Amino acid sequence: MLMLDQVTVRYGDQVALDLQSKIQIADGDIVGIIGRNGAGKSTLIKALTDQVAYTGQIDKPTDIAVHLQENHYPDTVTCQTILEGLLQTTYRRDQKLQALVAFFEFAPLLKRKFQQLSGGQQQRLTIMMVLYQDAALTCFDELSTGLDFETRQQLMSKIKAWYAEKPATILMITHYFDELEALANQLLIIEQGKMLAYGPTTALFQEYVGAAAVIVAAPELDLVLPVGARQIAGESGTTAIGCDSPTTQQAVIALLNQAGVAFTATRLNLTLIYLNVLALHQTVKAG
Amino acid sequence: MWAYIRFELKNTLGYPIAMIVGGILPLVLVLSNYHATGHAALDQATAKGVFVTLLPMVPLGLVILPFTISFARDMTSGITNRLVLFGYTLTRQLLAKFIAVLLLVLSMTTLYWVVLSQMLPLPKLSLLALVMIYLSMICLAGGLYLLAFAIAQVFEGFNMIQGIAMLCYFGIAFTTGSMGVSQVPAGVTQLSRWIPFKIFRETLRAQWQGQQLAGFQDELLQMGVFILITFALYCLAKRYRRLKKRPV
CATH class of the missing domain: 3.30.70 (Alpha-Beta Plaits)
Structure with a gap:
């Protein structure tokens, strides 16, 4: 379970996040986090992953996998080297990795360098590494931003299919609400660093609509x-x-x-x- | 961890500048600076001279330029942070990068020794002297690595770090006499004495066939001091970075 209590993040005089309440996320929940640009969504992920200092309390699992808005890797090595090096495995001997590569149709791209991939292919590389970790908590921060409609749809259907049978806790930041409708069962709305609403999507619909x-x-x-x-x-x-x-x-x-x-x-x-x-x-x- | 070290090794090898500056350049400089006279004893002394003079250029070239620049690039483009989120703390990343660069330094040292042993009239090295060469290369690589990290932590921006790294590379090369003898201010000469290139050369030249560890004592001591100084710089740079980046 993930619990955030009175979590506040400041950058100098600016309050980037001030949740002012307690949020409890149960195991297996898929939480969509929505809000305007600069609302504090990514800051929340950064606090969760200790990328920024915060006050308040966060009880979280020890293993967290994160997909950032932008994910870069060295241009000097191939995608296979990146996968093997960062996941500490060998592609030839790792059936789980082979299955993921096949699932994301990435095999023809393994020998390419990161910079030679398209935006959607770059996202797939990180998603494969994130999914491979099978972490207790997985965070996706705007994973489909900048992708064309078709690529975005393909990516989301892949993720949906991957998690169909898995009890995973996921936090997903996106500006594409249709993606959340297909995946999320909980919704967290943040505005100017503050939590405006949190709960099951159906309950929030009932309450506000x-x-x-x-x-x-x-x-x-x-x-x-x-x-x-x-x-x-x-x-x-x-x-x-x-x-x-x-x-x-x-x-x-x-x-x-x-x-x-x-x-x-x-x-x-x-x-x-x-x-x-x-x-x-x-x-x-x-x- | 080995898979990640392999990744860092391939990553370091992917920078051609490392292989050119740290691998090929010292060999080219040795061969272009050696001129046979036909007098066996004089040729042997000249060969030893150029061999010991340019050997420290291997760790200098492999560590200072490529590592500082690649690390600065990684920091600027968020690769370092991305790897932290994959569970590789900065310390683990630095350790893997160091092992990768050290393997390269030791490989290039071996290549340097093997090639020049065949091409120059060098006398046979004693086993102790050979071991001391490798030990010195490890110490120099370690110290220079810490210095490179300090540069990458203190200065901001890829171009700035690249500029500082080049300044350090050529500065160290010239002030320690690796690229000829230059007239530099007394203060710079004093500073460069802390970089133990000179004592390494003098000791190796004197102890080429030495059998006593005592002959290498002063050099080892100065290598130790060099590592301590660079480690202090590393700690200060790390602290500086943390204070600068810490959100309020």
């Missing part, structure tokens, strides 16, 4: 919503409607069908959770 929601592809909606439905914060250019029950959602859908408006119905949407947590936070802040 409703039992269900409908997203209309129009910035404004000239309809009277049924009882139990309310307009909530949504993405720009859309109108989001939170519903207190699936029955209300059905009523909203019927209304929208009648009006001939295009929409999407959802019962779990991390973007809606995030936007409504932020909206509530700003309302509270504004007094």
